[in-house]
Amino acid sequence: MTKELLRFHTVTKTFVSGQSQLVILEDLDFVLYSGTSVAITGKSGSGKSTLLNIAGGLDKPSAGSVSFLGRELGALNDKDLSAFRNRHIGFVFQSHILLDDFTALENVCVPALIRGARQADAVKRAKELLDRVGLSDRLQHRPQKLSGGERQRVAICRALVNAPDLIIADEPTGSLDEESSSGIETLLTDIVREEGKTLLMVTHDTQLASRCSTVYLLHNRTLQEME
Amino acid sequence: MTMRFSMWLSGRLLVPKGESKYARLRLVRSAALIAIVMIPLVLALIFMDGMMNGITDKYILLQDGHIQLHVEDPLFDSQYDVSAIDPRLESADYVVSGYGIVYSRDTTAEVRIKGVDISYFNENRMTQLEFTGEPLKKEGSLAAVMLSTTIAQKLGVEVGQRVAFMVVPDSSSSVVRPVLANVTALYDSGYHELDSSLLFMNRDDAMRYFPKDRNAYTELLVSRDHVDDLGAIVATLESAMDKNFPYATWDEFNGTVYQNFITSRQVILLVFMMILLVAGVYVSSIAQEMIQDSMQSIALFKTLGATNSNLSWAYFCSVMVVTSIGLVAGVSLGLLIGSQIGVLLHWLGNSGLAGLQYYLLDFRIVISWRDILAISFSMLVISSVTVRLSLGRIRRISPLEMLQQD
Numbered sequence: 001m002t003k004e005l006l007r008f009h010t011v012t013k014t015f016v017s018g019q020s021q022l023v024i025l026e027d028l029d030f031v032l033y034s035g036t037s038v039a040i041t042g043k044s045g046s047g048k049s050t051l052l053n054i055a056g057g058l059d060k061p062s063a064g065s066v067s068f069l070g071r072e073l074g075a076l077n078d079k080d081l082s083a084f085r086n087r088h089i090g091f092v093f094q095s096h097i098l099l100d101d102f103t104a105l106e107n108v109c110v111p112a113l114i115r116g117a118r119q120a121d122a123v124k125r126a127k128e129l130l131d132r133v134g135l136s137d138r139l140q141h142r143p144q145k146l147s148g149g150e151r152q153r154v155a156i157c158r159a160l161v162n163a164p165d166l167i168i169a170d171e172p173t174g175s176l177d178e179e180s181s182s183g184i185e186t187l188l189t190d191i192v193r194e195e196g197k198t199l200l201m202v203t204h205d206t207q208l209a210s211r212c213s214t215v216y217l218l219h220n221r222t223l224q225e226m227e
Numbered sequence: 228m229t230m231r232f233s234m235w236l237s238g239r240l241l242v243p244k245g246e247s248k249y250a251r252l253r254l255v256r257s258a259a260l261i262a263i264v265m266i267p268l269v270l271a272l273i274f275m276d277g278m279m280n281g282i283t284d285k286y287i288l289l290q291d292g293h294i295q296l297h298v299e300d301p302l303f304d305s306q307y308d309v310s311a312i313d314p315r316l317e318s319a320d321y322v323v324s325g326y327g328i329v330y331s332r333d334t335t336a337e338v339r340i341k342g343v344d345i346s347y348f349n350e351n352r353m354t355q356l357e358f359t360g361e362p363l364k365k366e367g368s369l370a371a372v373m374l375s376t377t378i379a380q381k382l383g384v385e386v387g388q389r390v391a392f393m394v395v396p397d398s399s400s401s402v403v404r405p406v407l408a409n410v411t412a413l414y415d416s417g418y419h420e421l422d423s424s425l426l427f428m429n430r431d432d433a434m435r436y437f438p439k440d441r442n443a444y445t446e447l448l449v450s451r452d453h454v455d456d457l458g459a460i461v462a463t464l465e466s467a468m469d470k471n472f473p474y475a476t477w478d479e480f481n482g483t484v485y486q487n488f489i490t491s492r493q494v495i496l497l498v499f500m501m502i503l504l505v506a507g508v509y510v511s512s513i514a515q516e517m518i519q520d521s522m523q524s525i526a527l528f529k530t531l532g533a534t535n536s537n538l539s540w541a542y543f544c545s546v547m548v549v550t551s552i553g554l555v556a557g558v559s560l561g562l563l564i565g566s567q568i569g570v571l572l573h574w575l576g577n578s579g580l581a582g583l584q585y586y587l588l589d590f591r592i593v594i595s596w597r598d599i600l601a602i603s604f605s606m607l608v609i610s611s612v613t614v615r616l617s618l619g620r621i622r623r624i625s626p627l628e629m630l631q632q633d
Contacts, residue, residue, distance in 0.1 A: 058530060058626045079534050085626075086532020099524055101243060101250075111531045113232045158531075 004070075005165060005198050006032040006055055011064035013050055024050050026221040027064070034165065037192060037199035039209035041226075042218035048202040049170055051218065055200060056089045056168045057081050069165070086114050090159030090197075092188070094171035096151040098143040098158075104130060104150075105139040108157045115162055122161070129157035133187060149180030156188055160195060167192055169201040173208060185211060232533065236541035240517065241548055250520070257513045258553035264506045265557020265606070266564065268499055272598055273565035275495055279488045281590030285418045286484065287477050288352050290341075290425060292320075292446030294457055295480070296464075296472040302445045305346040313463045315453040320347045323433040324442045329374075329426065330391040330405065331382035338378065338426040340394070342433020351448060360386035360412030363429045370408040370432035375422035376415045386410055392426075394436050406436065417589050499602060507609035514546045514617040522624055530626040539618045543611075550610045554603055562599075566592055 008030040015022045024047035032038055032055075042048050053059035054066055057073050066073045068088060076084060090111075098107045105126055112122035130136055133153040143151050152172060159167050172188055173181035189211045192199045201212065209215045216223040243250040287293055296302065301321035303309060309319040323342035328335050345363055348356070363371045372390070374382070384390055393405040408428070416422050428436075434443075449460055457476045465471055478485040518525065525538055564571070572588045 053627065056530075079536070082529065082532045082534045084532075085530065091530060097523075097527055099527065101524075102239070106239075110528070113235050114528070114532045114537065116231055118231070119235065 002033040002035055004031055005034045005068065006030075006200070007067045008051075008054075008061075009065045009067070011054065011061040011066060013047065013054065013059075014062045023221060025054075025061070028222055030216075030223055032166070032198060032200055034198050035196060036214060037189065037212040038201065039212040039215045040200070040202045040218055040223070041204060041206075041209055041215065046218045047221065048218050052168050052170050052200065052202055055166075056091060057085050086111060087162060088165045090162070090164040090167045092152070092155050092159050092167065092169040092172045094174040096143070096148075096155040096175075098151055098154060100143055103140045103142055104135060104146065104154045107143070107154055108161050111158060111162045125161055126157065129160055130154070132191070133157055147180070148176050149183055152176060152180070152184050153187065156184075156191065160191065160197070163195070164197070166198045166200060169199065169203075171202055171204065173203070173205055181205065181208075230537075230540065233537050233540035233544065236528075236538070237544040237548070240541065240545040250517075253513070253516065254549055257510075257549050258556065260509065261506065261550055261553025261606075262557035262560060264502065264509075265554055265603075266561045268502065268602055269558050269561025269599060270565050270568070271495065271499075272602070273561070273592060273594060274568055275492060276593040276595050276598075277568065277590045278587055279492065280593050281587045282418060282420075283477075283485075283488070284591075285355055285416050285421050285587070286481050288355050288448065289416055290339075290421060291477050291480050292322075293449045293454060293477050294447040294461060295475050296445040296447065296461070297474065298445060298472060299443055302468070305344050309447070312467045313460055315449050315456060315460050316464075317351060317448040317450055318349055319448075320344065320446045321430070322347070322444060322446045323430055323437055324444075325433070325437045326395040327392050327426070328395065329378065329382060330393070331384050333383055334381065336378050336381050337424070338392075339424050340392070340426050340428050340433060340437075342428045342430040342437070344430050347427075355416050357415045357417075358412050359414075360410075362412040362414070363427060364411045365429055365432075366409055366411070370406065370436065371411045371429040372408045373412040373414055373427040374410055375425060376413045377419055377422040378424075378426065379410070379413050381423075384410055386413055408432075418587050496598070500605065503602065503606050503609050506606060507613040510546060510550050510610040511613035511617040513549065514542060514614045515620065517542060517546070518617070518620050518624075522628060525621060525624045526626050526628040529624065535622045538621050539615075542618055542621065543614055546614050547607070547611060550607065554606055558599060558603060562594065565594070568592065 008028050011025055011028045011030075012023065013025040015024060028051070040048050040051065050059065054061055057068075057076075060074065068084065073081065073084065099110070102110070105123065108126035108130060109119070109122040112125060113119065117125075127136070127139065130139060133156065135150060135153055135157075138146060138150060143154070146154065156172075159169075167188075169188065173184050176184060185205070185208045188201075189199070189208075199212065201208070203209050215226045217226050240250075241254065243254075303319050303321075305320070307319070309316045320343060325340050327338055327340045329338055343363070348362060359376075360373075362373050365371045369389070370392075372392070374384070374390075379385065382390060388410050389407050390410060391405045391407055414422075414427070447460075449457065453460065461472060461474050528538060569589055569592075572586070576588045
């Protein structure tokens with residue numbers, strides 16, 4: 001039986017700018033089960049990234065609650081929230097966001113080192129992952145020496161290095177050309193499936209969305225499951 | 228979360244790789260600037276302590292001794308080994324002292340006349356003097372005097388020439404008349420202020436010229452390690468000789484000079500602290516600059532699970548390591564230059580810097596390790612406080628700031 005991993009309970013998110021108030025998400029209910037892959041699509045500005053930020057503990061809802069493995073994220077202090085992100089969430093962003101002064105290997109090692117792993121263990125795990133995505137010959141390359149597709153593969157490895165429960169991907173192929181996108185789509189969905197992880201992804205790419213077990217449309221501040 | 232990540236990140240911040248040429252230069256520049264602040268502080272401390280000790284030594288060894296036992300007659304003959312009574316004692320000399328005016332053909336000089344035996348110029352005192360001629364060598368019936376080169380230059384006289392002098396009596400009933408004296412030697416103690424007023428005379432002659440108003444006493448020198456035991460040393464003497472002596476110690480008859488030194492030292496240390504405060508503010512600006520340049524990296528580290536504490540420690544350790552490197556380099560260079568300060572002062576003296584006549588150009592280097600450690604420790608404490616304040620910026624960086632580049 002699949003386990004409930006993430007639950008949004010009547011989540012509302014509003015942004016206040018001066019006198020005006022912008023409601024992004026309203027009374028949103030959503031459950032994500034372990035081992036599944038979910039894609040969220042929607043127009044630009046519909047609140048997809050905001051939803052992912054709240055799911056990943058990077059942002060807080062204005063109302064409602066979010067729980068992860070039964071634990072309410074709103075009850076966690078900064079330190080516990082940091083530990084939660086480190087241990088349970090792997091992030092993949094649209095433009096990879098790597099540390100420019102660090103090598104590919106070091107970028108992948110960072111979450112493991114933050115977790116407290118010994119450097120040798122972190123390096124070993126990072127090398128395994130980079131080897132798996134075909135970057136074993138790029139370990140000492142810095143991001144600016146890598147192509148867009150290679151950088152995104154490094155970002156995927158970084159997301160997986162701590163073996164988190166949930167991979168959150170925000171437009172992972174958004175800044176890549178068609179050929180690279182295809183490779184990343186396959187890699188991301190395959191590696192998440194092989195590792196038995198849960199994937200929550202925002203994408204405009206219908207082909208990538210179709211690889212997921214469930215697809216939602218974020219429309220009018222709520223989620224609608226698509227057939 | 229462990230300190231392992233903080234230490235790893237700190238190491239990476241200290242040894243930036245790849246394209247971070249600016250980051251490397253910034254670290255080197257920061258350490259260099261801290262060193263540049265520390266060099267003059269250490270140098271000033273060495274100069275101040277060496278100068279104060281040097282001048283104090285001149286006054287003690289040539290003018291007043293450590294202890295003056297005010298007893299009219301000699302307590303010991305000049306060959307007596309006074310350390311047999313108390314090993315802390317180095318010498319005891321019977322001295323006659325008074326004031327006078329010296330005349331040459333063209334001008335006059337007011338002087339303190341000190342009547343001493345030739346044995347007064349023992350090994351200890353000879354370290355403070357350079358002679359020309361034969362000190363206090365008696366020839367004929369004229370008094371033998373030894374002038375300083377400063378007084379001799381003022382009077383325009385040389386060794387072998389004669390001067391007239393007249394004692395200044397304490398009592399108005401005394402008859403005052405000028406007498407002639409042979410200049411048998413010139414001395415130079417290296418301290419203009421002392422030399423400009425001190426004249427040595429053969430003691431027997433001084434006793435003759437100050438018959439009633441003479442100030443006679445036994446001048447004691449003690450070993451350098453026991454200058455704080457003067458009262459106890461007198462007590463030992465009194466006990467050994469079964470007498471009570473009226474006595475005075477050097478800091479009493481040079482009270483103003485002594486107090487000036489103490490006050491100057493305290494003021495200078497206070498100025499040092501102000502400089503360290505400014506340096507501390509500079510160190511905090513290094514931290515601010517490092518944080519400002521890594522805002523997105525910090526936001527990303529936070530996204531990946533680093534806590535404020537992890538990041539603060541990493542930046543704190545990096546800045547403090549840079550500060551410590553600058554500190555050690557500055558103190559080392561300050562000590563190195565300080566050990567050559569005599570050469571520097573002579574060079575400045577030869578270049579005609581007028582103000583240097585009031586300073587010693589040659590003195591024993593004194594390194595006050597306690598003060599250097601206190602300054603270094605203060606620098607670290609002030610820097611650690613200012614850096615910790617700067618690191619509050621890390622707390623205000625949100626992980627979401629990282630997405631602004633997305």
